[in-house]
Amino acid sequence: xxxxxxxxxxxxxxxxxxxxxxxxxxxxxxxxxxxxxxxxxxxxxxxxxxxxxxxxxxxxxxxxxxxxxxxxxxxxxxxxxxxxxxxxxxxxxxxxxxxxxxxxxxxxxxxxxxxxxxxxxxxxxxxxxxxxxxxxxxxxxxxxxxxxxxxxxx
Amino acid sequence: xxxxxxxxxxxxxxxxxxxxxxxxxxxxxxxxxxxxxxxxxxxxxxxxxxxxxxxxxxxxxxxxxxxxxxxxxxxxxxxxxxxxxxxxxxxxxxxxxxxxxxxxxxxxxxxxxxxxxxxxxxxxxxxxxxxxxxxxxxxxxxxxxxxxxxxxxxxxxxxxxxxxxxxxxxxxxxxxxxxxxxxxxxxxxxxxxxxxxxxxxxxxxxxxxxxxxxxxxxxxxxxxxxxxxxxxxxxxxxxxxxxxxxxxxxxxxxxxxxxxxxxxxxxxxxxxxxxxxxxxxxxxxxxxxxxxxxxxxxxxxxxxxxxxxxxxxxxxxxxxxxxxxxxxxxxxxxxxxxxxxxxxxxxxxxxxxxxxxxxxxxxxxxxxxxxxxxxxxxxxxxxxxxxxxxxxxxxxxxxxxxxxxxxxxxxxxxxxxxxxxxxxxxxxxxxxxxxxxxxxxxxxxxxxxxxxxxxxxxxxxxxxxxxxxxxxxxxxxxxxxxxxxxxxxxxxxxxxxxxxxxxxxxxxxxxxxxxxxxxxxxxxxxxxxxxxxxxxxxxxxxxxxxxxxxxxxxxxxxxxxxxxxxxxxxxxxxxxxxxxxxxxxxxxxxxxxxxxxxxxxxxxxxxxxxxxxxxxxxxxxxxxxxxxxxxxxxxxxxxxxxxxxxxxxxxxxxxxxxxxxxxxxxxxxxxxxxxxxxxxxxxxxxxxxxxxxxxxxxxxxxxxxxxxxxxxxxxxxxxxxxxxxxxxxxxxxxxxxxxxxxxxxxxxxxxxxxxxxxxxxxxxxxxxxxxxxx
Ligand code: FES
Ligand code: FES
Numbered sequence: 001x002x003x004x005x006x007x008x009x010x011x012x013x014x015x016x017x018x019x020x021x022x023x024x025x026x027x028x029x030x031x032x033x034x035x036x037x038x039x040x041x042x043x044x045x046x047x048x049x050x051x052x053x054x055x056x057x058x059x060x061x062x063x064x065x066x067x068x069x070x071x072x073x074x075x076x077x078x079x080x081x082x083x084x085x086x087x088x089x090x091x092x093x094x095x096x097x098x099x100x101x102x103x104x105x106x107x108x109x110x111x112x113x114x115x116x117x118x119x120x121x122x123x124x125x126x127x128x129x130x131x132x133x134x135x136x137x138x139x140x141x142x143x144x145x146x147x148x149x150x151x152x153x154x
Numbered sequence: 155x156x157x158x159x160x161x162x163x164x165x166x167x168x169x170x171x172x173x174x175x176x177x178x179x180x181x182x183x184x185x186x187x188x189x190x191x192x193x194x195x196x197x198x199x200x201x202x203x204x205x206x207x208x209x210x211x212x213x214x215x216x217x218x219x220x221x222x223x224x225x226x227x228x229x230x231x232x233x234x235x236x237x238x239x240x241x242x243x244x245x246x247x248x249x250x251x252x253x254x255x256x257x258x259x260x261x262x263x264x265x266x267x268x269x270x271x272x273x274x275x276x277x278x279x280x281x282x283x284x285x286x287x288x289x290x291x292x293x294x295x296x297x298x299x300x301x302x303x304x305x306x307x308x309x310x311x312x313x314x315x316x317x318x319x320x321x322x323x324x325x326x327x328x329x330x331x332x333x334x335x336x337x338x339x340x341x342x343x344x345x346x347x348x349x350x351x352x353x354x355x356x357x358x359x360x361x362x363x364x365x366x367x368x369x370x371x372x373x374x375x376x377x378x379x380x381x382x383x384x385x386x387x388x389x390x391x392x393x394x395x396x397x398x399x400x401x402x403x404x405x406x407x408x409x410x411x412x413x414x415x416x417x418x419x420x421x422x423x424x425x426x427x428x429x430x431x432x433x434x435x436x437x438x439x440x441x442x443x444x445x446x447x448x449x450x451x452x453x454x455x456x457x458x459x460x461x462x463x464x465x466x467x468x469x470x471x472x473x474x475x476x477x478x479x480x481x482x483x484x485x486x487x488x489x490x491x492x493x494x495x496x497x498x499x500x501x502x503x504x505x506x507x508x509x510x511x512x513x514x515x516x517x518x519x520x521x522x523x524x525x526x527x528x529x530x531x532x533x534x535x536x537x538x539x540x541x542x543x544x545x546x547x548x549x550x551x552x553x554x555x556x557x558x559x560x561x562x563x564x565x566x567x568x569x570x571x572x573x574x575x576x577x578x579x580x581x582x583x584x585x586x587x588x589x590x591x592x593x594x595x596x597x598x599x600x601x602x603x604x605x606x607x608x609x610x611x612x613x614x615x616x617x618x619x620x621x622x623x624x625x626x627x628x629x630x631x632x633x634x635x636x637x638x639x640x641x642x643x644x645x646x647x648x649x650x651x652x653x654x655x656x657x658x659x660x661x662x663x664x665x666x667x668x669x670x671x672x673x674x675x676x677x678x679x680x681x682x683x684x685x686x687x688x689x690x691x692x693x694x695x696x697x698x699x700x701x702x703x704x705x706x707x708x709x710x711x712x713x714x715x716x717x718x719x720x721x722x723x724x725x726x727x728x729x730x731x732x733x734x735x736x737x738x739x740x741x742x743x744x745x746x747x748x749x750x751x752x753x754x755x756x757x758x759x760x761x762x763x764x765x766x767x768x769x770x771x772x773x774x775x776x777x778x779x780x781x782x783x784x785x786x787x788x789x790x791x792x793x794x795x796x797x798x799x800x801x802x803x804x805x806x807x808x809x810x811x812x813x814x815x816x817x818x819x820x821x822x823x824x825x826x827x828x829x830x831x832x833x834x835x836x837x838x839x840x841x842x843x844x845x846x847x848x849x850x851x852x853x854x855x856x857x858x859x860x861x862x863x864x865x866x867x868x869x870x871x872x873x874x875x876x877x878x879x880x881x882x883x884x885x886x887x888x889x890x891x892x893x894x895x896x897x898x899x900x901x902x903x904x905x906x907x908x909x910x911x912x913x914x915x916x917x918x919x920x921x922x923x924x925x926x927x928x
Contacts, residue, residue: 023457032402033395035580037527038613042847042913045527073395087393094385094813097821098227099392100399100527100580125856129913131847133527133581134227135824137858139817 002066006031007075017063022046024062025072033073033103037131044130047104048072054111073103076110085154086110089147097134104130109144118148196319196361203357205319206365207261208312209238215340215354217244220255222262223305224296224549225388226582227821228876229814232386233302234309236810240379241313241372243337244353252387254576258551260289266304267297272871273307295550297587297704299777299874302810306872307371314369316360323359324351374808374869383813388578398578400547403533403608409439411598411609412459414466415448415619418475418840419699422446427467438462444597445564452598456610463612475699475840483837484518486696487627490648496692497670500680503688509633509641513727515720516629519712519902521622521835524705525850528580530591530620531610534558534599542569543606544596547579549586553660557589561596583825584704588621588659614845622835623705624650628679628716632686638728639738642688645679645717649709651695655702669695678713678881683743683775684721684736699840706825707877710776711884715830715902718772718885722892732771732889733759745805746773749782749866753803756864757784766790767798768894772882777874779806780866783823785859785886789894793919795905797827797859797887804863804878807870815875819863822879828853830884831905831917851907851915891919 003012006029013028020039025031025048034057037045041056048057049071076084083091086109096102105128112119112127119127124144132140196205202212210218221234231252239246255262265288266272269281317337324342325332328349336343341350374380391398416422423443426432432441432451438459440452449468453459490496532546532554542562548554551574558572579586595609611619626649632640651669658666675693682689705711725735733754740747750773754760763769766789773782781804788796802819809815832851836843844850884902892898897919905917 019457023455027455027457030404032397032404035399035527036401036529036610038847040613040846040848043527044913077394083393090393091385091389094389094817096227096386096389096392097229097817098527098579098581099388100401102392103395106393106395128855131527131852131854133525133583133825133852135821135858136817137824137855138820138861140855 002062004065004067005069007071013062015062017061019062021048021057021060021062021065021070025057031072031074035100035103037101037104042131043101044104044108045101047107047130049107049111052111052114054108071107073106076106084110085150086113086143086147089143089150093139093143093146095136095139095143097136101130101132101134105132105140109140109147112144113148113151117151119144196365198358198361203361205316205360206312207259208309209242209316211316211353211357213354213357215352216249216251217242218251218253221252222255222294223301224254224576224579224582224586226296226549226579226586228818229386229811230296230301231388232384233810233814234305235387236379236384237306237309238313240377241310242317244340246379246384249340250387256573256575258292258294258555258574260292261308262294263289263292264295264297264300264304265289265293267295267300268293272303274871291552294552295587296582297549297584299876299878302872303778303874310371311369314371315365318366318369319360319363320353320356322363323356327351327356327359380808380810381812384811386814399528399580400531400533400545400577401528401580401610403545403577405533405535405606407604408533408606408608409452409602410454410456410459411450411452411595411607412456412463413448413450413594413609413611413615414463414468415615416470417619418470418473419701420475421470421473423449424469424471427469428465432462432466435462440598440601442598442601444594448594450594450598450609452602452607456608460612473840478699478840479838480520480836483625483698484627486698487518487625487648490694490696491627491629491646493694496646496694498690498692499671499676500689500691503642505642505644505688505690507633507642507688509635511634511727513632513634513724514630515723515900516627517716517719517900518627519625519715520833521625521700522705522829522833523617523620523622523835523850524581524583524585525617525847525852526579526581526583526585529611529613529616530585531608532557532592532595533606533608534561534592534595535606536562536567536569536596536599536603538603540570541573542571542596542599543573543575544592545575545577546592547577547582547586548592549579549582549584551576553587553589554592556660557592558596560589561593562600564593564597565600567600583706584708585621587704588656590621590659613847617850618842618845621701621703623708623711624652624702626675626712630716630720632720632724634724634728638730638735640686640724643681643686644690646692647675647679647713647716648694648696649675649712650698650700650702651675652702652704652708654695656704659701669697674709676713677709677776678715678774679717681717683746684739685742686739706822707776707880710774710877710881711829712902714772714774714881715884715888718774718882719888719900722770722885722889723898726892731760736771736773746775746780749773749780749803749805752864752866753782753784753801756803756862757786757801759784766894768890768892770886770889770891770893772885772889774878774881776878776881779804779873779875779878781819781878781882783882783886785883785890787887787890787894789891789919793921795831795891795917795919796857797831799860799862800827800883802861802863802879803866804875805866805868806875806878807868807873809865810872812865815865816863818875819879820861822877823861823883824853824858826880826883827859827887829880830887830903832903832907834903854913854915857915857917
């Protein structure tokens with residue numbers, strides 16, 4: 001039994017200690033936002049925030065997140081369901097194509113803006129290392145800048 | 155997913171086609187070209203009126219549109235809904251819900267792809283019979299960049315027919331002539347009296363109005379949606395991370411399955427050494443050999459199943475293909491090119507005509523794979539009562555249904571009906587036209603009646619045990635006239651036929667189409683729009699044990715690389731600028747010339763670049779669209795290559811949703827840059843060596859070029875947009891490398907990948923061109 005906090009709510013999971021957080025989220029907690037894309041920390045589709053740090057959940061075992069606070073893409077909107085500033089920027093820039101990689105990018109970009117509110121292109125390149133096979137990269141970059149600008153104003 | 159149409163469509167089209175049944179309801183199938191609007195009366199169902207196979211309106215004014223093409227990121231659900239909304243005169247807002255239909259109706263057939271025609275152009279008894287045949291299957295797939303091409307007229311007719319019925323009902327209710335009312339924003343309006351009736355309030359009355367046999371479409375001047383960017387209808391859910399993909403399907407009592415397939419294609423399972431031990435593990439429900447070729451583990455969780463699959467000890471029977479290597483297959487291409495009797499695909503004039511300077515060049519391209527972000531998966535339920543239901547991110551509900559039948563047949567089960575739910579797909583790129591994963595899942599489902607079985611491949615299975623685009627090699631020869639332009643152009647290409655490999659897998663009969671003269675082998679090599687008087691195009695099919703399938707842009711992905719690199723080589727031999735040279739070759743092709751001129755202007759062609767930088771251009775006509783790109787690259791002293799900017803101008807005919815076209819060009823270009831610089835599937839001892847993103851890498855945001863896209867205004871009927879973007883990329887990069895370095899690279903991929911720590915990479919040109927050594 002492992003207790004942790006997921007998207008603001010305390011949860012207790014009974015699953016093997018070595019079960020990756022990705023599969024705990026998807027199979028034990030019914031949170032299907034984080035995606036399996038590679039299982040080897042290459043693609044970032046499974047990224048979640050663990051204590052605020054963007055982390056590939058496919059290689060993070062359950063036992064290592066005991067007591068941690070985990071945020072998935074489902075936890076990004078505000079409590080009333082309004083999209084986060086970043087998600088709204090994503091919608092305004094019409095970023096996703098197939099959308100499968102997008103939860104991981106949204107999580108990674110959320111972590112970036114928490115750390116660097118006004119990132120430069122070089123900082124975006126440095127921090128955002130997920131894979132998008134559909135090639136939405138230019139729009140991802142634009143959406144991050146748009147969200148940064150909106151946050152600076154708001 | 156709700157089954158919107160059930161009884162209803164039977165009445166409207168006369169045929170619900172489920173299971174293996176081919177319902178020959180000849181009288182009711184009606185005009186397959188359109189929306190079966192000359193069928194029986196539309197029907198009220200609860201609070202809504204189902205107008206036809208595509209449109210239903212509820213009394214609260216909400217509109218449900220059936221979009222019978224797979225949403226795989228290209229925005230097709232939005233584009234098709236726009237066409238209906240345009241004619242229906244409803245706002246493009248949240249009151250529209252777009253669904254992928256569950257019923258397989260003849261009206262959803264994609265005959266425009268196989269018959270290579272447009273609905274509005276399809277005439278005559280032969281075409282009629284062919285359409286009827288495809289409608290009986292029914293062939294409903296999302297492929298070949300044909301969705302807008304094929305649905306451009308039917309979706310608008312569906313909207314116009316519904317509008318006609320609402321207008322007729324509204325005028326009658328108001329006691330005025332039909333000609334005195336107008337429609338806008340979902341209302342029938344009578345301006346003279348200022349009275350308006352919402353569509354929702356008219357659905358009961360409209361049900362009594364006979365559908366028009368030939369609904370009148372708006373003139374282009376009246377369009378308010380077509381040609382204006384509309385937001386994608388599927389994005390809000392995707393941005394919230396909602397479970398819209400096949401991988402997200404969760405059903406009561408569902409079992410999960412993981413699989414290990416033969417490392418050498420065609421090898422069979424000799425023995426699962428630790429089968430008993432695997433079965434004994436907690437949570438493991440089944441270990442099954444599928445068709446003698448793969449082993450699946452079924453468990454209560456996918457993670458459990460996959461972990462157990464990792465530990466499977468499988469002995470594979472020896473096969474002849476075990477000696478196959480990439481180098482051997484590459485030699486087979488070359489010996490085919492050396493050999494006699496290629497298939498003569500085209501010969502105009504005489505390529506042996508004597509002329510001046512002769513230019514020759516040889517090119518190669520490797521096997522590549524799709525690596526869709528969402529791994530292959532399918533969920534199948536076979537009930538005790540003999541019915542089956544399946545959920546799959548597929549490009550073809552027809553393939554999906556056949557897949558269920560075929561997988562069940564492996565266990566001697568013949569489902570009485572198969573209901574297919576097409577989910578959103580996390581990328582497709584041709585890969586999801588195949589039915590391998592569906593066959594496997596259906597077989598597993600026969601062993602666990604009344605429990606849905608969801609089979610998902612690991613990424614390793616996807617990349618290493620998948621389906622591939624063929625490798626290819628070409629030899630090109632041109633003889634230049636006194637003006638430097640080719641008098642003759644002769645292309646000889648060798649590749650494995652996709653048409654044969656794919657049709658052998660996908661068609662329910664025979665061994666597939668003839669591999670000779672496969673048009674997918676010669677795509678991009680024809681260059682018919684260039685003014686070259688003597689042209690010849692010949693091809694060889696070189697078989698191997700590799701399964702070949704559709705891959706975004708198919709033959710164009712290598713053929714255009716060969717041909718457009720070669721045109722640059724000819725320009726160089728003639729000491730002419732590549733754009734100026736192509737301009738002269740395009741003297742009889744004004745549409746292409748306009749696209750070329752525009753992209754040259756956009757890219758500032760001819761303006762100086764710093765040393766180490768270069769520009770390259772390429773153009774192609776593909777999927778009834780014309781696309782040209784200029785690429786700007788930098789090659790550093792140590793050989794590092796970066797693609798800095800790509801300028802793209804595309805003429806796709808009439809544009810439905812411009813932002814979706816721009817996104818498809820952007821995505822296609824990124825796909826093309828990854829492929830040109832770094833994609834290669836290699837074989838040792840018959841097995842694919844690559845297995846995941848570390849050894850089949852993708853460019854990441856840091857490597858991604860800036861992209862500028864411009865759409866040419868056009869009045870031509872819509873062409874395809876999903877595939878053209880990728881087509882010119884490789885040649886444009888090769889041409890840019892030549893401009894920057896003087897080196898002519900004739901072998902894909904151009905670069906080797908160096909990792910710079912985790913998830914960080916750079917691409918470096920090899921010191922020696924591999925092709926030059928061949
Ligand atoms: S699934 Fe975790 S990084 Fe790819
Ligand atoms: S949107 Fe499809 S992989 Fe990124």
